[in-house]
Amino acid sequence: MDRNLVTQKIISAKVKNKMTWCKIAESIGQSKEWTTAAMLGQMTLTARQAAVAQELFDLTDEETLWLQIVPYKGSLPTPTDPLIYRWYEIVSVYGSTIKELIHEEFGDGIMSAIDFKMDIQRQADPNGDRVNVMLSGKFLPYKTY
Amino acid sequence: MDRNLVTQKIISAKVKNKMTWCKIAESIGQSKEWTTAAMLGQMTLTARQAAVAQELFDLTDEETLWLQIVPYKGSLPTPTDPLIYRWYEIVSVYGSTIKELIHEEFGDGIMSAIDFKMDIQRQADPNGDRVNVMLSGKFLPYKTY
Amino acid sequence: MDRNLVTQKIISAKVKNKMTWCKIAESIGQSKEWTTAAMLGQMTLTARQAAVAQELFDLTDEETLWLQIVPYKGSLPTPTDPLIYRWYEIVSVYGSTIKELIHEEFGDGIMSAIDFKMDIQRQADPNGDRVNVMLSGKFLPYKTY
Amino acid sequence: MDRNLVTQKIISAKVKNKMTWCKIAESIGQSKEWTTAAMLGQMTLTARQAAVAQELFDLTDEETLWLQIVPYKGSLPTPTDPLIYRWYEIVSVYGSTIKELIHEEFGDGIMSAIDFKMDIQRQADPNGDRVNVMLSGKFLPYKTY
Amino acid sequence: MDRNLVTQKIISAKVKNKMTWCKIAESIGQSKEWTTAAMLGQMTLTARQAAVAQELFDLTDEETLWLQIVPYKGSLPTPTDPLIYRWYEIVSVYGSTIKELIHEEFGDGIMSAIDFKMDIQRQADPNGDRVNVMLSGKFLPYKTY
Amino acid sequence: MDRNLVTQKIISAKVKNKMTWCKIAESIGQSKEWTTAAMLGQMTLTARQAAVAQELFDLTDEETLWLQIVPYKGSLPTPTDPLIYRWYEIVSVYGSTIKELIHEEFGDGIMSAIDFKMDIQRQADPNGDRVNVMLSGKFLPYKTY
Amino acid sequence: MDRNLVTQKIISAKVKNKMTWCKIAESIGQSKEWTTAAMLGQMTLTARQAAVAQELFDLTDEETLWLQIVPYKGSLPTPTDPLIYRWYEIVSVYGSTIKELIHEEFGDGIMSAIDFKMDIQRQADPNGDRVNVMLSGKFLPYKTY
Amino acid sequence: MDRNLVTQKIISAKVKNKMTWCKIAESIGQSKEWTTAAMLGQMTLTARQAAVAQELFDLTDEETLWLQIVPYKGSLPTPTDPLIYRWYEIVSVYGSTIKELIHEEFGDGIMSAIDFKMDIQRQADPNGDRVNVMLSGKFLPYKTY
Amino acid sequence: MDRNLVTQKIISAKVKNKMTWCKIAESIGQSKEWTTAAMLGQMTLTARQAAVAQELFDLTDEETLWLQIVPYKGSLPTPTDPLIYRWYEIVSVYGSTIKELIHEEFGDGIMSAIDFKMDIQRQADPNGDRVNVMLSGKFLPYKTY
Amino acid sequence: MDRNLVTQKIISAKVKNKMTWCKIAESIGQSKEWTTAAMLGQMTLTARQAAVAQELFDLTDEETLWLQIVPYKGSLPTPTDPLIYRWYEIVSVYGSTIKELIHEEFGDGIMSAIDFKMDIQRQADPNGDRVNVMLSGKFLPYKTY
Structure with missing residues (x-):
């Protein structure tokens, strides 16, 4: 047994029971972004959160x-997935700009990917709705010693 | 001659003359994000914008x-650069969550990386200031035919 | 269980029952191109389409x-397959021309691979019949901001 | 000296003199698709065509x-270019369908990439104009021996 | 079930029953080269040939x-196999010469790998017998259009 | 100075003076296959052969x-070249058959790529002329010790 | 001009003038570890430090x-260098232990590579002197949100 | 059966029985660093140590x-894990400095990764506790012969 | 069934029965080097040798x-294994010297890896015993034709 | 200036002046193996040795x-070189045997590639002379701590 098998079981159960990540996040009591990442095997749960998931x-x-x-x-499961690839493209095209x-x-210094949070929102737009993603990371300066 | 050589000349001139991207963006008349990407060889300028750059x-x-x-x-010039790598890490850890x-x-469907804009802001924080990056892309649905 | 296993089951059933993609597409009520891609695990079906597939x-x-x-x-299952490789070769030889x-x-801007459709036809030719593939994608312009 | 240097000189001259591939193709007397590929170093010119290019x-x-x-x-010069990447994505998502x-x-058998031609057209569309690309390759059957 | 599993079953049966490719080819009624490739999962059999294999x-x-x-x-199963590597080496050392x-x-144009046949023969030689491999492919010229 | 620079000079001179490999091979006094490989930097020349090349x-x-x-x-200079790729494809599709x-x-044992020779011939054919390539390598048995 | 060229000039000057990193660090007024990294193009200098380097x-x-x-x-310039490879080996063998x-x-959470310092010391040892490297990084906990 | 399966069983048992590496190390009678590496399949145990593990x-x-x-x-199981990646980053940024x-x-010469030991300690710090890792390897000089 | 499975069974049996390669080689009647390679799936056994192994x-x-x-x-099973990596390092550092x-x-010409034998010996040394490996391969000259 | 340029100059001078590595080694006063490696940029020379090279x-x-x-x-300059590739093949086929x-x-433990020496000899043989290479490295045991 390992975490991977637990992740697969969670995904399977979610499809079978037609659950949504938003509802799952409400039960866990955290944001939908953190909760989804946790259920997909990327975060560590507290005993209480794990009991809810159980x-x-x-x-x-x-x-x-x-x-x-x-x-x-x-x-990632498929780096070729078009939705995910667009994010690599953003880093490829805008990476030096961000830097x-x-x-x-x-x-x-850097923008932390650990002391980090993410928020995904739909923005209505007459030309087609938009996906707005806010990424927020603490700035960590390089130290001189 | 190619675009690469022009990019190198621009970067060199910016260092030599101690210019900032914010000031350059003001002269070009666009956001600092688009302008920096354009100056780093990722975007196409209009004749008027190019004349300012000239x-x-x-x-x-x-x-x-x-x-x-x-x-x-x-x-990218260096995929090993710590600041840029953190972005690959975000996609690696959160990519399936975003999907x-x-x-x-x-x-x-996907979040477009073409009909796309980006905004980078400093957020003051007593625990250390944060980098906030807003990415906004039009949602493009897969069509059935 | 995951989508992959469903795809394998569909392919196996198709071979066993000697079905054709054209007939399957007629039952699903979409083009043979979209239907084949969907059955091979690349597209999302509506409840009605899924019921037909069931x-x-x-x-x-x-x-x-x-x-x-x-x-x-x-x-792809085998990037070394000669038929599929010819498509990589087309992009390698003609990619800069297309751009x-x-x-x-x-x-x-780009030609969209999402707002996209494809049509494959046989063209009779005395020197040997030809495969004609029409790719149609919406042009998406880069925005200035 | 090699072909690469000639290609670079041609591209440089085209930018400097604000020429278009369509006009160049007219002078060469071939389609815009073949001519562009040839000028970008992918095809062999006849003595007469080379004289026009000279x-x-x-x-x-x-x-x-x-x-x-x-x-x-x-x-290709940059496999990361968004326009060119979309073509790799098409092969990745639709490759097994095409096969x-x-x-x-x-x-x-295969669709030939040698006995092959390509035609790129703009299709006006109220929802945004489309890029239509027709690829035509002779079918080559595998022989039994 | 897929073709791979059938190939493995064929190879297993051949070892167990001490069969030779030459004898198998005689039963199938094609050359030993085509027959071996077909049995190893690279070619498509007719109904009659498949019945013999069954x-x-x-x-x-x-x-x-x-x-x-x-x-x-x-x-290939092992690109590191010394016999198979020698063929990559031949292409690496002589590829530009062949071109x-x-x-x-x-x-x-190119030498076709589809309208193609191969013949492998032993040539007795007092300095050590030789492997002679004749590869024959139709020349396919690039077309101008 | 290194061998690469000499190869480039030889190729340049051949284009400029419109020489053919067949004629060059006659002057050198070896087959066209060995001579071309030698001139392209893959073989070592004797003092006499080098003097002719000089x-x-x-x-x-x-x-x-x-x-x-x-x-x-x-x-190789370009593994993506269609003519050269066909040879990798032959090894990929037929490699296990050859083994x-x-x-x-x-x-x-193996077929030697060192005690090796190659002969390339045109074979007239009403369905299109063929490229016939004969590869001949000494068989080298694995030794037990 | 770019930072790389400055790094090369610094390395060249150091060899020519037989300087040591320890002495250079004393002049710069920082540790030998930070100073060497900075001179090799990995850190940003203050105006005062840059003036000393000038x-x-x-x-x-x-x-x-x-x-x-x-x-x-x-x-890194050569990942094949034996001294540097040993460090990759340490991560490969002990990485999961460290985690x-x-x-x-x-x-x-993680051990920061930004809020980080390093100290390299020689430890005399009758069985052969040892290299002792102390790495110190702030622990950064993953946040729940 | 192979060592990998034993490692998986050990990890599974540790999770199920809520054991810690520190306690396991005490039972084995070695440091927590060596013991963890050994339990994760990187070191060889003596008969006595293996009996304790049994x-x-x-x-x-x-x-x-x-x-x-x-x-x-x-x-490593996941080179993309953020904690482990930081170590590759340290080698990438500081590797030439260490050399x-x-x-x-x-x-x-080199710092040995075989005659090597590692010690990991927590250092309390008001700005956030630190991970201190001491790596100690014998210096091995290149010999002249 | 394939050779791989037989190799795994042999390795498992050897561990379980605490056999040594030296003893196994004596039973097979060949050197310990050839025998180990054969048992690890790299060489072909005669009927008599296979019967002993059975x-x-x-x-x-x-x-x-x-x-x-x-x-x-x-x-190889793990190119990251320190003992095996040292051999790649020897080729990387000394390869051009050997050539x-x-x-x-x-x-x-080349040193044959087919008409080849290997002998591994321990050499006592007061500064630490040494591993002495003798590699012997027939020289194969390139032929001119 | 860097070591690479010095290596190129040495190789060029050796060709121009028709020197041999054996003679160069005699002047330097070390073995031909160490000397060649040193001249090819892999070893560090003493002041006296460098003066001879000068x-x-x-x-x-x-x-x-x-x-x-x-x-x-x-x-290495060309991993595709047949002589050098044979060494990678030896590690690939015999690596697990050596381990x-x-x-x-x-x-x-491992066989050191640092406390290491190599000796290359010609062995006359009526079936074709052989290349005998003796590699000798100190055994370094893993330590328990």
Whole structure:
């Protein structure tokens, strides 16, 4: 048994029971972004959160324990998926722009991907609705020593 | 001569003359995000915008023409750069979450990286200031035929 | 269970029952191109289309649900297959030509692979029949902001 | 000297003199698709065609000879370019569909990328104009022996 | 079930029953080269050929149907195998020579790998017997349009 | 200076002076296959052969010395070239067949790519002329010890 | 001009003038670890530090400016170098151990490579002196939101 | 059966029984760093250490034997994991610095990854606790012969 | 069934029965180097050798037949294993040296990896025992034709 | 200036002056194996050795200094070269054998590639002379801590 198997069981149960991530997030008591990432095997749950997941997805006690173990994170099922690829394209086309503007504003350092949060919203638009994604990460300066 | 050489000349001139992207964007008359991407060789300039760039960076007429030719876009100078890598990590860790949540809200389709805009802001925070990046892309649904 | 397993079951049933994609498309009520892509796990079916597929391929209720979930798209079983490689070769040899001519006609932007359709026809020819493939994608201009 | 250098000189001259591929194709006396591919170093010119190119782009005699030598073909300047990537995505998403439908119609074999032609047209559309690309390749059957 | 599984069953049966490709080819009624490629999952069999294979290898009806479906071709089990690597080395060392000499004789075009046949013979030699491989492919000229 | 530069000079001189590999091979006194490979930087020339090359291509004394130094062999200018790719495809589709048939005839061992020769011929054919390539390599058995 | 050229000039000057990193660090007024990284193009210098470097390495004013621009970081000249490879091996062999022990002590999060310092010391040892490297990075916990 | 399966069983048992690496190390009688690496399949255990592991994790006799066989070492489950990636980043950004400083102190040679030990400690810090990792490897000089 | 499965069974049996390669080689009647390579799936056994292996490892008749079939050779389980990596490092650091010295002594050609043998010995040394590996391959000259 | 340029100058001078590595090694006063590796940029020379090289190859003072700087080692000019590839093949086919036999004799550890020497000899043989290469590396045991 490993976390991967628990993730697959959760996804299967969600399809079978026609659940939504928004409803699942409400039960877990966190944002839909963090909750989805956690259910997809990227975040560590507290005992209380894991207990909610156990009930929602009918997990065994051992599976529930695995949700509380820090997972190996990252790596996507299909890097060729068009929706996901667009994000690599954004980094490829705008990556140097992002670097230049953050350094111009903050100096040498990075935008944290750990002390980080994300918010995805639909914006109605007469020319076609838009996906708005807000990424917020703490600026971490390089130290001199 | 190609666009790459013009980009290098622009970057060199910016360092030498201690210019900022914000000021350059004001002269060009567009956002700092679009302007920086354009100056770094990712966007096509109008004749008027190119004329401003010509003066700012002391470009030749031929170099100015190249700014108005659609460039080969994408590909980063150093994928190992820590600031840029954090963005690949975000896609690696959160990519499946983004896919799930956009599909839950909009159905099958993608968030456009073409009909797209980006806004980068500093957010003051007593625990350390944050980099807030808003990405906005039109939702494009897959068509049935 | 995941979409992949449903795709394999569909392909197996098609071979066993000697069905053709053209007939399957007629039952589904869409073009042979879209229907084949959908049956091969690249498109999302409506409840009605999935019900037709359920009957055609003798799927379980859970398998039928998976046809209505947006799949992870793309990635080919064998990139070494000669028929498929010829398409990579076309992009390799003609890619810069396609880029130049679309930009000459439309300016900066792309041909959409989402608002897209494809039509494959046999053209009789005394020197050997030809495969004619028409690809049609909406032009999406880069926006200035 | 090699063909690459001649291609770069042609591209540079085209930008400097604000020529279009359509006009160049008229002078060469071939389609805009074949002519652009040829000028970008993918096709071999006849002595007569090379002579036209020599005049158009002010080439030396040695450069003109190189246009008549069969070039090393393929490989793109930037595989990350969004317009070109969409074509790889089409092959990734629709490749197995194309394979299935060609085999269903013709049996085992391939669509030639050599006995091949391409035609790119703009189609006016109230929802946004479309790029229509017609690819036509002779079907080549596998032989039994 | 897929073609791969049928190939594995054929190879297993051949080892178990100590059959040779030459004898198998005689039963199928084609050359040893085409027959071996077909049995290894690279070619499509006719109904009659498949029926012979069914008997030779004790295949089920469904397995026999899969032999008549066009397979995904290519890709080798071990590119590191010394015998197979020598062929990559031949292309690496002599590839540009082959290109130059075919173009010198025929002009721009390729040697077909589809309208193609191969013949492998042992040649007795006092310094050690030789493997002689004759590859024959139709020349396909690039068309101008 | 290295062998690469000599190769480039030879290719350039051949284009400029409209020489053919067949004629060059006659002057060198070897087959057209070996000679072309040698001129393209894959083989080592004797002092006498190098002297002929010096005169043919107007090489300096130092360049002529480099032709007599064993070169770093292999690696192709463009693996994407359609003519050369067909050869990789032949190995991909027929590689396991070649392995099986050589082992069936000779036992465990390889076909040498060193004690090797190649002969390329045009075969007239009413359905289109063919390229016939004969590869001949000594069989080298694995030794037990 | 770019940072890379300045780095090369600094390395060249150091060899020519037989300087040591320890002495250079003393002049710059930082640790030998940070100073070496900075001189090798990985860190951003203050105006004062850059002025010291200008004198030490006889840099032009423009080169001195480049030292104060945030560089593209990372990527090694030779990943095959035995000393550097040992570090990749340490991560490959001990990476999962490091992950397990940090999570056991701190919970989910990472050891920062930005708020980070390094100290390299020689430890005398009768069995052969040892290289002791102390890496110290702030623990950054994943946030729930 | 192989070492991998034993490692998976150990990890599973540890999660199920809520054990810690520190406690396991105490039972084994070695440091927590070496013990964790050993349990994760990177080190060879003595008969006595394996007997302790057998009892701790309820292993069979055959599984216990595998712990005493030298394993194939290295290669990480997810190179995309953020905690592990930071270590690759440290090597990418500081690798040349480490090389320069070791050579300056010791001359030509390497820091051994075999005669090596590691110690991981938490350092309390009001600005956020730190992970301190001490790596110690014997210096091995290149020999002249 | 394939050779791989037989190899795994042999390795498993060897661990379970605490056999050594030296003893196995004595039973097979060949050197320990050839025998180990053969048992690890790299060499073809004679009927007599296979019969010995059958008894040693308790193989079925079908498994014993597979030992007599020429295997797909090469490719390592973990290229990251430190012991194996050192060999790649030797080729990376000394490869050009080996090439130069063999050509200086023998002229153009290679050292055969087929007509090849290997001998591994322990050499006692007060500074630490040494591994001595003797590789012996027939020199094969390139032929002119 | 860097070590690479010095290496190229040395190779060029050796060809021009028809020197041999054996003679060069005699002047340097080390084995032909170490000397060749050093001249090809893989080893660090002492001041005395560098002075000999300066005279042999007519180097400048700055070039002579670079020979005394520890170089970035490894990485080959052409991994496709047949002579060099045979060595990768030996590691691919015999790597697991070497690992097994060293561990059987010595236990867990590696054969050093640093405390290492190599000796290449011609062995006369009526069936064709052989290349004998003796590799000798100190065994380094993994330590428990």
